Amino acid sequence: xxxxxxxxxxxxxxxxxxxxxxxxxxxxxxxxxxxxxxxxxxxxxxxxxxxxxxxxxxxxxxxxxxxxxxxxxxxxxxxxxxxxxxxxxxxxxxxxxxxxxxxxxxxxxxxxxxxxxxxxxxxxxxxxxxxxxxxxxxxxxxxxxxxxxxxxxxxxxxxxxxxxxxxxxxxxxxxxxxxxxxxxxxxxxxxxxxxxxxxxxxxxxxxxxxxxxxxxxxxxxxxxxxxxxxxxxxxxxxxxxxxxxxxxxxxxxxxxxxxxxxxxxxxxxxxxxxxxx
Numbered sequence: 001x002x003x004x005x006x007x008x009x010x011x012x013x014x015x016x017x018x019x020x021x022x023x024x025x026x027x028x029x030x031x032x033x034x035x036x037x038x039x040x041x042x043x044x045x046x047x048x049x050x051x052x053x054x055x056x057x058x059x060x061x062x063x064x065x066x067x068x069x070x071x072x073x074x075x076x077x078x079x080x081x082x083x084x085x086x087x088x089x090x091x092x093x094x095x096x097x098x099x100x101x102x103x104x105x106x107x108x109x110x111x112x113x114x115x116x117x118x119x120x121x122x123x124x125x126x127x128x129x130x131x132x133x134x135x136x137x138x139x140x141x142x143x144x145x146x147x148x149x150x151x152x153x154x155x156x157x158x159x160x161x162x163x164x165x166x167x168x169x170x171x172x173x174x175x176x177x178x179x180x181x182x183x184x185x186x187x188x189x190x191x192x193x194x195x196x197x198x199x200x201x202x203x204x205x206x207x208x209x210x211x212x213x214x215x216x217x218x219x220x221x222x223x224x225x226x227x228x229x230x231x232x233x234x235x236x237x238x239x240x241x242x243x244x245x246x247x248x249x250x251x252x253x254x255x256x257x258x259x260x261x262x263x264x265x266x267x268x269x270x271x272x273x274x275x276x277x
Contacts, residue, residue: 032082042066043157051151053212057243065100083119095121109165112137142167142175173275176201195235205271228260
């Protein structure tokens with residue numbers, strides 16, 4: 001199953017082929033998952049920027065793994081140790097987000113789904129302090145599965161439509177709204193991504209589709225009044241062109257962030273209320 005020579009793998013990896021380091025990381029992820037989970041892994045799938053427009057300077061490499069059963073007691077530690085070595089943290093290697101879900105948790109689909117394992121670079125400090133990812137309900141998995149199905153980029157295993165159920169629109173809305181409090185908590189520390197994610201949520205609720213962050217920003221900018229466009233235009237340009245180390249926000253732009261967010265949130269809540277009726 002974990003043959004890098006497979007046709008599906010080659011097609012999927014072209015999505016990151018413009019970045020030699022990312023290609024190497026994808027190969028390392030596939031190898032690591034194969035060593036730890038073996039035949040229990042049904043398939044591994046790209047999602048996120050890799051399938052929604054291409055990797056940008058600060059993009060993560062996002063992979064969803066679908067497993068036949070929960071991990072053995074030692075598997076999460078082994079997977080975590082490998083990811084800590086290959087995921088970027090102040091290096092040229094990209095950050096990795098790896099999610100493992102047991103197929104029976106999401107097929108037949110139910111909400112909220114439970115994730116068996118999650119690695120994200122934003123949790124590195126906790127992992128290095130000894131914490132090991134544990135299974136937990138994760139509404140955001142509704143969005144990941146939708147991106148996996150939309151992108152249809154298997155690294156290993158069958159087409160995702162053969163092993164995953166589509167997420168109902170109502171649960172896509174619920175998952176989008178469930179993440180809002182956490183995004184607001186990160187507004188000051190991760191401004192560009194929070195603004196772009198709010199734009200993506202607004203776009204998703206209005207259109208039913210998950211798009212790239214820059215496409216979502218374009219959609220939102222066309223619908224915002226002029227006084228609320230500058231911060232999102234800046235976040236979009238940072239996303240397209242700028243690594244985090246070079247990110248800059250002027251005081252004038254910072255002052256416009258919260259009014260912009262309030263306007264976008266008003267649209268998000270209006271659409272979520274309409275969907276709930």
